[in-house]
Amino acid sequence: MMRIMKKKIFKTSKNNHEITKELNVGYIQTSLDESIAWTGHPPTIRMKPLAEKFVWNQVKKGFCSFKDNINKPDIVILPELKLPRGYIPELKKLSRSIGAVVIAGLDFKLVSGNKVKNQALIIVPQHWPTGKKSWRAIEHEFGKTYFSEDEK
Numbered sequence: 001m002m003r004i005m006k007k008k009i010f011k012t013s014k015n016n017h018e019i020t021k022e023l024n025v026g027y028i029q030t031s032l033d034e035s036i037a038w039t040g041h042p043p044t045i046r047m048k049p050l051a052e053k054f055v056w057n058q059v060k061k062g063f064c065s066f067k068d069n070i071n072k073p074d075i076v077i078l079p080e081l082k083l084p085r086g087y088i089p090e091l092k093k094l095s096r097s098i099g100a101v102v103i104a105g106l107d108f109k110l111v112s113g114n115k116v117k118n119q120a121l122i123i124v125p126q127h128w129p130t131g132k133k134s135w136r137a138i139e140h141e142f143g144k145t146y147f148s149e150d151e152k
Helices: 049-067 085-098
Strands: 002-014 017-028 075-083 101-106 109-112 115-125 137-144
Touching: 017 049, 049 075, 049 085, 075 085, 085 101, 085 115, 085 137
Parallel strands: 017 075, 075 101
Antiparallel strands: 002 017, 101 115, 109 115, 115 137
């Protein structure tokens, strides 16, 4: 599912004129069957290659629809554990091409032994928030290493 929503970020008055700033937020929710993506006993940490390609094709389709939209998003959100890590460079290119910040949930990362990181990624294109195509972008991964009892 892909859609763009307008979100008001602030409202103020200046010289008796009301000013409202809005952001267009793009949302890409992929449809992935967890029982196919992470298989085995115990389940694998990384998505299976076929699942990775399936998810990536849905992400690309979402960005194509955003690029063709008159109201391009200022921010694109890909929730949960949806982005295979091998596609981070490609996602960065898509972010730069439409000039939108991207916030994406990443597939798990095995760091040492059986320790796993649950992370997300934020990409900010050089010319954000103008919507212009950028040649560079800053990226930053953030997240957690320790899971709550419900997540274990």
